[in-house]
Amino acid sequence: xxxxxxxxxxxxxxxxxxxxxxxxxxxxxxxxxxxxxxxxxxxxxxxxxxxxxxxxxxxxxxxxxxxxxxxxxxxxxxxxxxxxxxxxxxxxxxxxxxxxxxxxxxxxxxxxxxxxxxxxxxxxxxxxxxxxxxxxxxxxxxxxxxxxxxxxxxxxxxxxx
Amino acid sequence: xxxxxxxxxxxxxxxxxxxxxxxxxxxxxxxxxxxxxxxxxxxxxxxxxxxxxxxxxxxxxxxxxxxxxxxxxxxxxxxxxxxxxxxxxxxxxxxxxxxxxxxxxxxxxxxxxxxxxxxxxxxxxxxxxxxxxxxxxxxxxxxxxxxxxxxxxxxxxxxxxxxxxxxxxxxxxxxxxxxxxxxxxxxxxxxxxxxxxxxxxxxxxxxxxxxxxxxxxxxxxxxxxxxxxxxxxxxxxxxxxx
Amino acid sequence: xxxxxxxxxxxxxxxxxxxxxxxxxxxxxxxxxxxxxxxxxxxxxxxxxxxxxxxxxxxxxxxxxxxxxxxxxxxxxxxxxxxxxxxxxxxxxxxxxxxxxxxxxxxxxxxxxxxxxxxxxxxxxxxxxxxxxxxxxxxxxxxxxxxxxxxxxxxxxxxxxxxxxxxxxxxxxxxxxxxxxxxxxxxxxxxxxxxxxxxxxxxxxxxxxxxxxxxxxxxxxxxxxxxxxxxxxxxxxxxxxxxxxxxxxxxxxxxxxxxxxxxxxxxxxxxxxxxxxxxxxxxxxxxxxxxxxxxxxxxxxxxxxxxxxxxxxxxxxxxxxxxxxxxxxxxxxxxxxxxxxxxxxxxxxxxxxxx
Numbered sequence: 001x002x003x004x005x006x007x008x009x010x011x012x013x014x015x016x017x018x019x020x021x022x023x024x025x026x027x028x029x030x031x032x033x034x035x036x037x038x039x040x041x042x043x044x045x046x047x048x049x050x051x052x053x054x055x056x057x058x059x060x061x062x063x064x065x066x067x068x069x070x071x072x073x074x075x076x077x078x079x080x081x082x083x084x085x086x087x088x089x090x091x092x093x094x095x096x097x098x099x100x101x102x103x104x105x106x107x108x109x110x111x112x113x114x115x116x117x118x119x120x121x122x123x124x125x126x127x128x129x130x131x132x133x134x135x136x137x138x139x140x141x142x143x144x145x146x147x148x149x150x151x152x153x154x155x156x157x158x159x160x161x
Numbered sequence: 162x163x164x165x166x167x168x169x170x171x172x173x174x175x176x177x178x179x180x181x182x183x184x185x186x187x188x189x190x191x192x193x194x195x196x197x198x199x200x201x202x203x204x205x206x207x208x209x210x211x212x213x214x215x216x217x218x219x220x221x222x223x224x225x226x227x228x229x230x231x232x233x234x235x236x237x238x239x240x241x242x243x244x245x246x247x248x249x250x251x252x253x254x255x256x257x258x259x260x261x262x263x264x265x266x267x268x269x270x271x272x273x274x275x276x277x278x279x280x281x282x283x284x285x286x287x288x289x290x291x292x293x294x295x296x297x298x299x300x301x302x303x304x305x306x307x308x309x310x311x312x313x314x315x316x317x318x319x320x321x322x323x324x325x326x327x328x329x330x331x332x333x334x335x336x337x338x339x340x341x342x343x344x345x346x347x348x349x350x351x352x353x354x355x356x357x358x359x360x361x362x363x364x365x366x367x368x369x370x371x372x373x374x375x376x377x378x379x380x381x382x383x384x385x386x387x388x389x390x391x392x393x394x395x396x397x398x399x400x401x402x403x
Numbered sequence: 404x405x406x407x408x409x410x411x412x413x414x415x416x417x418x419x420x421x422x423x424x425x426x427x428x429x430x431x432x433x434x435x436x437x438x439x440x441x442x443x444x445x446x447x448x449x450x451x452x453x454x455x456x457x458x459x460x461x462x463x464x465x466x467x468x469x470x471x472x473x474x475x476x477x478x479x480x481x482x483x484x485x486x487x488x489x490x491x492x493x494x495x496x497x498x499x500x501x502x503x504x505x506x507x508x509x510x511x512x513x514x515x516x517x518x519x520x521x522x523x524x525x526x527x528x529x530x531x532x533x534x535x536x537x538x539x540x541x542x543x544x545x546x547x548x549x550x551x552x553x554x555x556x557x558x559x560x561x562x563x564x565x566x567x568x569x570x571x572x573x574x575x576x577x578x579x580x581x582x583x584x585x586x587x588x589x590x591x592x593x594x595x596x597x598x599x600x601x602x603x604x605x606x607x608x609x610x611x612x613x614x615x616x617x618x619x620x621x622x623x624x625x626x627x628x629x630x631x632x633x634x635x636x637x638x639x640x641x642x643x644x645x646x647x648x649x650x651x652x653x654x655x656x657x658x659x660x661x662x663x664x665x666x667x668x669x670x671x672x673x674x675x676x677x678x679x680x681x682x683x684x685x686x687x688x689x690x691x692x693x694x695x696x697x698x699x700x701x702x703x704x705x706x707x708x709x710x711x712x713x714x715x716x717x718x719x720x721x722x723x724x725x726x727x728x729x730x731x732x733x734x735x736x737x738x739x740x741x742x743x744x745x746x747x748x749x750x751x752x753x754x755x756x757x758x
Binding site for chain 2: 458460461465468469473494605607612615616617
Binding site for chain 3: 005008009012013017018019020021022024042043044045046047048050
């Protein structure tokens with residue numbers, strides 16, 4: 001959810017049209033949380049995505065649930081720290097152990113930032129500079145140490161690509 | 162010569178629609194006298210209920226608001242919060258305050274809203290034609306308890322004032338009655354205290370007034386005063402509750 | 404000017420709340436319900452900063468009646484909820500209409516009937532545009548379709564409510580409420596507005612007492628009040644119709660949609676125009692008053708047109724379109740129910756069959 005927000009926010013800063021749509025209600029905790037982000041050069045109609053260009057999937061249950069919702073020849077970036085089902089056909093799948101990498105960095109919570117980095121390393125949708133500015137702006141006051149941790153994680157993801 | 166009795170400034174010189182022997186007229190007057198004595202008429206806002214006193218604003222000579230049935234304390238809460246310098250009171254019957262509006266009563270009390278509540282308990286619904294109220298006594302006959310209120314299925318008289326006692330937000334609770342001149346004077350003193358509490362910012366104050374309804378008790382006015390004293394007060398004892 | 408504006412990524416619910424604060428909202432009372440919880444939370448966090456009063460009410464009933472009380476004091480007052488909660492508020496909305504008080508009510512619609520579900524829906528159109536509670540009354544109904552419009556419709560809703568002394572309803576939905584989009588917003592610090600209209604309760608020094616009420620027991624009085632209300636509604640019907648048109652001049656098929664549905668149709672219309680298909684969009688912004696003037700112009704135009712109404716309902720706005728078209732053109736319908744949303748393919752298929 002946060003990685004999606006950072007990407008949407010950064011794309012907005014670059015002057016693009018963006019929408020961000022969360023899953024809401026009872027499935028926010030414990031279930032499979034997800035968000036849908038659209039970045040476009042023209043006005044966006046539906047913020048809902050039937051089939052995505054790219055799926056960034058951080059756990060096994062979500063992989064099972066969402067792996068078929070990618071466009072033909074689309075990209076899936078998946079967290080191989082979890083047991084994952086077989087890859088779907090007609091999609092390019094990249095598997096990285098985001099949770100293990102995050103634990104090595106000393107903070108399990110940054111797995112999403114490593115994943116975001118690996119995605120942008122592939123697609124370059126938004127400039128790294130803008131992502132860094134966004135991380136800085138979104139960090140809560142009094143928790144500025146988070147900026148460095150998240151930037152590091154993002155850079156590691158970028159290098160995976 | 163000293164003038165010792167006159168028509169209160171806060172009470173319009175009009176004839177009310179109340180039945181002979183009804184307690185509402187007395188209660189309206191007591192409030193008007195208190196408002197005059199405290200010199201707060203121009204900043205007082207009354208919130209009228211749905212029930213027999215629905216047009217109380219036709220009798221009081223200060224600003225008033227109506228409220229949907231049971232919602233007087235929601236309306237009053239908002240008025241007091243947006244206009245903290247005004248003196249806001251609700252005037253509610255047993256149906257309005259203790260049945261359809263119980264939720265608003267409990268939560269306004271629990272928030273400790275700095276309001277004054279005048280609660281008229283006559284153990285019956287008057288406006289709609291004498292049906293059972295939450296405060297109707299066991300055995301009391303009404304239009305919807307033709308054989309008398311039965312505990313099985315209809316429960317006991319609801320003692321909302323006693324229920325409110327446990328809430329820390331409530332600062333003042335007193336039960337008074339209108340069945341004799343002495344009691345009416347005590348009722349006025351309690352009403353005055355409840356308004357003073359608000360002026361001093363002390364918080365939620367409620368005065369429960371036991372009031373006669375000869376029409377739907379099926380009694381003469383005199384009998385109804387006697388019934389309060391002999392029967393009703395056994396269920397609803399007078400005095401300071403908190 | 405540009406220094407005065409900033410771009411912020413926010414949800415539709417937050418944009419409505421921020422728009423209300425910018426509009427000088429001085430009072431908010433509400434009760435949590437999905438999918439509008441971001442709105443009440445935003446109000447809890449920010450309304451007091453501009454001098455407004457926030458109350459988390461004990462129920463929807465308490466909330467709408469608190470709005471009655473605050474509004475009776477001349478303060479810009481609002482509440483928000485989602486479908487089941489809005490049903491609970493109907494009695495209070497009727498009182499507000501009857502007492503001729505201004506108020507803003509936000510409905511972030513979800514699937515119904517009953518507890519339904521929490522997904523986006525447009526099935527409360529009848530309830531909003533036909534009054535909803537008891538009695539002969541109307542509410543002004545505005546339907547934003549982007550998060551930017553969620554922000555911008557609030558000052559308009561408050562000023563229309565004030566001008567006509569009546570409830571104004573914002574019809575949003577779960578999708579619009581939950582989604583984030585950039586909002587270009589004014590960054591000056593707003594202040595809660597407390598008008599001192601002559602009817603407001605408060606300090607009564609030097610005037611006769613005011614009473615906020617909707618109760619008229621004397622024979623004939625209530626009819627007079629009703630006739631006054633109807634006169635007001637006629638004025639609004641004549642003066643306050645709002646809509647947005649796209650490619651209407653030469654469209655063979657005119658799509659009619661509002662809110663979330665309209666933004667989806669808008670992008671489809673662009674796409675089909677790119678393929679040379681003569682499709683247009685008529686998007687009502689005011690659902691009441693319904694923009695009949697725009698439809699009249701189209702119906703009287705030389706082009707032979709067909710209409711396709713697309714809604715997340717069983718066909719509620721459809722009735723208003725049929726009423727104004729009155730048999731002069733074909734009016735088709737596409738709708739999904741209970742939290743479902745027509746897909747792009749479905750919509751395009753329906754349009755193509757009409758071309």
